[in-house]
Amino acid sequence: MAKDKGRIIGMDREKFRMFMGKYGIGVILLIMMVFISVMEPSFRSTSNMINVATQVSINAMIAYGMCLAITTEGIDLSVGAQLALVSCVLGQLISGKGWNIAAAIIVALLVSTVWGFINGFLISKFNMFPFVVTLSTQLIIRGLAQVISGGQAIPITDTAFKSIYSAKIGPVPFPILVLILATFLMYMILHWTKFGRYVFAVGDNMQAAIASGVSIIKTKTAVYTISGLLAGIAGIIFTAKTASAQSNIGIGYETDAVAACVLGGTSFAGGVATVPGVLMGIFIIGFIYNGMNLIGIDSYYQSMTKGAVIIGAVLLDMVMNKKNS
Amino acid sequence: MKRKVLSVLLCVMMTAVLAAGCGSDNKDDGKKDGGAKTEDAKDGDVNGDGKIICGYISKNIVDPFHAPINDYAKKTFDGLKKDGTIDDWTGILDGETDANKQIDRADECIAKNCDYVIILPAEASASDAAVTKMTDAGIKVIVVNSKTDSTDDVAMAYVGPDDVEAGEMLAQWVIDNVPDGGKYAHCQGVIGNSAQIQRGEGIENVMKDNGKFESVGDFPCEWQADKAANVATDMMNQYKDELKAIICDNDDMSSAAQKACNDAGREDIVCVGVDGNENPLQMVKDGEMGATVLQDGPAQVEGAIDLIKKALNGEETEKEVMISFVLVTKDNVDEYLK
Numbered sequence: 137m138a139k140d141k142g143r144i145i146g147m148d149r150e151k152f153r154m155f156m157g158k159y160g161i162g163v164i165l166l167i168m169m170v171f172i173s174v175m176e177p178s179f180r181s182t183s184n185m186i187n188v189a190t191q192v193s194i195n196a197m198i199a200y201g202m203c204l205a206i207t208t209e210g211i212d213l214s215v216g217a218q219l220a221l222v223s224c225v226l227g228q229l230i231s232g233k234g235w236n237i238a239a240a241i242i243v244a245l246l247v248s249t250v251w252g253f254i255n256g257f258l259i260s261k262f263n264m265f266p267f268v269v270t271l272s273t274q275l276i277i278r279g280l281a282q283v284i285s286g287g288q289a290i291p292i293t294d295t296a297f298k299s300i301y302s303a304k305i306g307p308v309p310f311p312i313l314v315l316i317l318a319t320f321l322m323y324m325i326l327h328w329t330k331f332g333r334y335v336f337a338v339g340d341n342m343q344a345a346i347a348s349g350v351s352i353i354k355t356k357t358a359v360y361t362i363s364g365l366l367a368g369i370a371g372i373i374f375t376a377k378t379a380s381a382q383s384n385i386g387i388g389y390e391t392d393a394v395a396a397c398v399l400g401g402t403s404f405a406g407g408v409a410t411v412p413g414v415l416m417g418i419f420i421i422g423f424i425y426n427g428m429n430l431i432g433i434d435s436y437y438q439s440m441t442k443g444a445v446i447i448g449a450v451l452l453d454m455v456m457n458k459k460n461s
Numbered sequence: 462m463k464r465k466v467l468s469v470l471l472c473v474m475m476t477a478v479l480a481a482g483c484g485s486d487n488k489d490d491g492k493k494d495g496g497a498k499t500e501d502a503k504d505g506d507v508n509g510d511g512k513i514i515c516g517y518i519s520k521n522i523v524d525p526f527h528a529p530i531n532d533y534a535k536k537t538f539d540g541l542k543k544d545g546t547i548d549d550w551t552g553i554l555d556g557e558t559d560a561n562k563q564i565d566r567a568d569e570c571i572a573k574n575c576d577y578v579i580i581l582p583a584e585a586s587a588s589d590a591a592v593t594k595m596t597d598a599g600i601k602v603i604v605v606n607s608k609t610d611s612t613d614d615v616a617m618a619y620v621g622p623d624d625v626e627a628g629e630m631l632a633q634w635v636i637d638n639v640p641d642g643g644k645y646a647h648c649q650g651v652i653g654n655s656a657q658i659q660r661g662e663g664i665e666n667v668m669k670d671n672g673k674f675e676s677v678g679d680f681p682c683e684w685q686a687d688k689a690a691n692v693a694t695d696m697m698n699q700y701k702d703e704l705k706a707i708i709c710d711n712d713d714m715s716s717a718a719q720k721a722c723n724d725a726g727r728e729d730i731v732c733v734g735v736d737g738n739e740n741p742l743q744m745v746k747d748g749e750m751g752a753t754v755l756q757d758g759p760a761q762v763e764g765a766i767d768l769i770k771k772a773l774n775g776e777e778t779e780k781e782v783m784i785s786f787v788l789v790t791k792d793n794v795d796e797y798l799k
Binding site: 184378382384429 | 551552553554560569571572573584585586587588590610653
């Protein structure tokens with residue numbers, strides 16, 4: 137696409153490069169959507185689109201937290217276990233103790249946020265590797281979930297609670313509204329606030345950030361605390377969806393979140409991320425699942441296809457950007 | 462400036478694709494409706510769109526127990542599609558042993574306008590939303606292998622094994638083969654899973670009335686063979702010759718436990734489990750393990766598909782079909798080992 141002209145689709149080469157760098161993944165998303173639509177017409181139905189958007193809301197919450205962690209050159213592996221803990225706390229409070237839903241949700245969110253804070257504090261204060269810290273807290277958090285639930289599944293029969301997943305405002309299910317709100321807030325936090333700039337600064341060059349007076353401890357702690365809070369929200373949606381609290385949920389959910397971040401152009405070297413990019417990554421993951429099932433790809437090949445699509449998409453993104461740089 | 466223009470263009474394109482998609486889909490619907498009006502709806506066409514579409518939501522596609530079930534379903538549904546009994550089916554949808562994913566798969570079955578869906582639930586309560594979601598959409602759901610909470614109320618039918626019976630068979634086998642009694646360990650599946658709960662109940666039913674046996678504990682092994690093998694070695698260390706038996710909720714675990722015992726020179730320890738997977742069957746055949754309790758998975762799916770066939774013929778269908786367990790020993794192992 138980058139010929140010797142210097143101008144591509146009526147744009148300066150430099151501008152095109154920046155555009156593709158930021159939104160190249162959108163083109164891939166579009167290609168994917170068109171491809172699946174051609175293969176399976178029922179994919180395009182409005183109800184299926186709403187389904188996918190509702191389904192990805194859980195992964196989206198986790199991915200936004202993960203994106204913050206990765207941007208500061210870290211990772212948050214505890215999110216899957218956080219889902220389980222939040223679920224079990226909700227189950228015990230609502231079904232076991234008969235608490236009202238709002239109070240139970242606040243406590244559950246508080247629990248996950250505190251664990252996020254503990255992650256962040258350990259990582260920043262003692263300069264421990266995020267991988268090691270969150271790998272360990274993951275075990276502690278899941279263990280805690282098992283203790284709280286006694287290893288049993290606790291059914292939550294409260295219809296008001298279940299409606300968190302199924303309630304619709306107009307044609308739009310509630311989780312989509314949460315997704316929109318979270319996307320908007322994340323965009324503001326990351327791209328418009330001082331804190332957002334600190335996050336990028338810490339990830340980009342920690343020494344320089346320290347030299348210019350950015351508090352590493354505060355920034356990193358806040359990052360993991362937000363990730364904890366978002367995991368808590370994901371846990372609530374998850375629990376409302378399955379109407380059951382159990383300690384074995386969310387195993388391996390960090391993988392999809394990391395994949396969404398990477399697809400969205402979040403760099404493991406730190407300091408690079410965009411919220412719209414991650415959102416598109418989230419939808420790509422959602423469409424991979426949904427599309428393959430609708431097309432009827434043999435499930436034995438789905439796992440391979442998933443891996444190949446992720447590598448292919450990231451590679452294409454890289455190649456497009458490199459060619460233009 | 463131009464970047465902005467392009468980004469706006471991109472957005473427009475996306476919405477256009479979506480809108481075009483919705484538009485043409487509506488047209489499709491119109492056609493379908495028209496078709497249904499002119500030609501008489503077939504017997505058993507649940508949603509009346511003139512097409513019989515079946516769905517199949519597996520529990521997972523990796524467990525040795527589920528592989529032959531899925532294979533059987535694939536073979537049978539492909540056959541039905543070929544001979545025109547059904548128009549299409551979803552293929553094997555992967556539930557990933559995750560209720561959340563199963564609910565997503567249920568959405569897809571609804572999007573595909575399925576008439577009948579067979580589901581093998583991952584969890585008793587958490588997967589229930591997948592079942593109710595589909596029945597709310599008017600789909601006839603057949604729950605296979607283990608029940609979800611509202612299966613009795615909303616599902617078209619349940620086809621499955623009696624897991625309490627399986628637990629009783631396990632305990633009985635141990636009692637019959639360790640005449641003097643002694644200590645036994647119990648390796649559990651994933652806690653909270655209905656098979657785990659009911660098999661445990663069956664074991665308890667038989668063992669609680671038997672004074673000769675004493676449990677050294679229930680160990681959560683999450684259906685995992687290696688964890689059961691660890692329990693076996695740990696318990697042999699701790700209780701030495703007093704340990705007489707290891708009862709496992711599945712036979713991946715019992716075969717691994719038996720192997721650990723045999724490797725330690727304790728062939729006398731009786732290990733037994735449920736499922737009838739290839740490896741344990743081979744061990745029974747080779748005389749390395751006494752018995753295994755076979756759960757005839759393919760027979761369960763067969764039962765479910767038979768119900769769909771009956772419904773398509775306009776026949777009455779049963780609400781519940783129980784498929785029996787089979788005790789497999791050296792005498793009858795050849796019938797089941799392929």
